[in-house]
Amino acid sequence: MSKSLQAIRGMNDILPEQTPVWRYFEGTVSRLLDNYGYKQIRMPIVEFTELFKRSIGEVTDIVEKEMYTFEDRNGDSLTLRPEGTAACVRAVLEYGITGGGQVQKLWYIGPMFRHERPQKGRYRQFHQIGLEVFNLDGPDIDAELIVLTWRLWGELGIRDAVKLELNSLGTSESRGRYREALVEYLSAHHDKLDEDSQRRLKTNPLRVLDTKNADTQAVLVDAPKMADYLDDESRAHFEGLKARLDAVGIPYVLNPKLVRGLDYYSKTVFEWVTDKLGAQGTVCAGGRYDGLVEQMGGKPTPGVGFAMGIERLVLLLETLEQIPEEISRQVDVYLCAFGEEAELAGLALAERVRDQLPNLRLQVNAGAGSFKSQFKKADKSGALYALILGDDEMAQQVVGFKPLRGQGEQQSIAWDALAAHLATCVVQG
Numbered sequence: 001m002s003k004s005l006q007a008i009r010g011m012n013d014i015l016p017e018q019t020p021v022w023r024y025f026e027g028t029v030s031r032l033l034d035n036y037g038y039k040q041i042r043m044p045i046v047e048f049t050e051l052f053k054r055s056i057g058e059v060t061d062i063v064e065k066e067m068y069t070f071e072d073r074n075g076d077s078l079t080l081r082p083e084g085t086a087a088c089v090r091a092v093l094e095y096g097i098t099g100g101g102q103v104q105k106l107w108y109i110g111p112m113f114r115h116e117r118p119q120k121g122r123y124r125q126f127h128q129i130g131l132e133v134f135n136l137d138g139p140d141i142d143a144e145l146i147v148l149t150w151r152l153w154g155e156l157g158i159r160d161a162v163k164l165e166l167n168s169l170g171t172s173e174s175r176g177r178y179r180e181a182l183v184e185y186l187s188a189h190h191d192k193l194d195e196d197s198q199r200r201l202k203t204n205p206l207r208v209l210d211t212k213n214a215d216t217q218a219v220l221v222d223a224p225k226m227a228d229y230l231d232d233e234s235r236a237h238f239e240g241l242k243a244r245l246d247a248v249g250i251p252y253v254l255n256p257k258l259v260r261g262l263d264y265y266s267k268t269v270f271e272w273v274t275d276k277l278g279a280q281g282t283v284c285a286g287g288r289y290d291g292l293v294e295q296m297g298g299k300p301t302p303g304v305g306f307a308m309g310i311e312r313l314v315l316l317l318e319t320l321e322q323i324p325e326e327i328s329r330q331v332d333v334y335l336c337a338f339g340e341e342a343e344l345a346g347l348a349l350a351e352r353v354r355d356q357l358p359n360l361r362l363q364v365n366a367g368a369g370s371f372k373s374q375f376k377k378a379d380k381s382g383a384l385y386a387l388i389l390g391d392d393e394m395a396q397q398v399v400g401f402k403p404l405r406g407q408g409e410q411q412s413i414a415w416d417a418l419a420a421h422l423a424t425c426v427v428q429g
Helices: 019-035 049-055 061-066 085-095 139-156 172-188 195-203 205-210 214-220 232-248 310-319 340-356 371-381 391-396 415-428
Strands: 046-048 068-071 077-080 104-113 125-134 163-168 266-273 282-288 303-309 333-337 362-364 385-389 398-403 411-414
Touching (some): 049 077, 085 125, 125 139, 172 205, 195 205, 205 214, 282 310, 303 310, 340 362, 391 398, 398 415, 411 415
Antiparallel strands (some): 068 077, 125 303, 163 266
């Protein structure tokens, strides 16, 4: 017998009972971004491999270990996108929409792909919402990105469960000076570093700061601090960001070891973290990348952005029980019709109601069935009310109206008064 078909490990189906929460989260985010003046962009999920090598950095874990890369029929090396910033930069360069200093405030949503060890909150196909802003170089736009996420956490009811961590990586020049000092210090303690940190010391030494190894963390206690190597411009930028967060009243923690896992960051970096999801604590992260557009062949263009993981934020909503009750209900009203004539009348009546109440979730029974079976389906749908059309109702041109959740007697409503009655009852319900 052939092996049964199943999804690839770490690439999960999102089933019908799960999608309402996703739609609630995505809808909340998209409305918020509309209100802040961001425009959506949609990029392909496959790009030339060279794009990610040039942007993310060839000695990063993502490029070295995690990318899904393959050769197509033309012999081109292609990669499923592991993150969204590089693809977004490629798009704005290709179409010239940041030329002449044009400010672009963009957002995107979709799947990303990394070959990691699957675990709760970390998957090989995962979904992100990302924001990218081009041609604004001040701390005001950095602050706006953080402020809008703070507002989002408030709308979702999870503010008390997340914490903001901040750092500044300075310019490439100041970061280069810090890198030299850090390498000199770590080299003197080489034997005390874990194996992965010893490897990173030669390839990407700033990533050693991000280690989870306790012994290496002990070595880092007396390591040089990035703040001591910041240039005046970066220091002023960082102070401006903190002043704006203070003005809005957003609490934050300075984390000198926060470096992010991608080579293109400069100046501001930040993460929103939680202790409610175990090891997978980062739910949103980003920062400034002023040199990336030029690195990818464009003119010098300031850039800043972030990405949030949808799986982790949905999991956080579920863990904290912050999902509105009505989200799980997919049907407001269920119409039961008995007999051919009633089915025809019910179909027409349902469409007239939908014309008058376009936001009403009205499901018409399909597949006929007895009174008992149709009511069983109505109850299973989660509807608040059932509508009944049988011989008696047809003769009187009324519809039976029966509450399915809570108290209330069945009553008869004239066809031409049904929409108005539903508008009142469903809103009140």
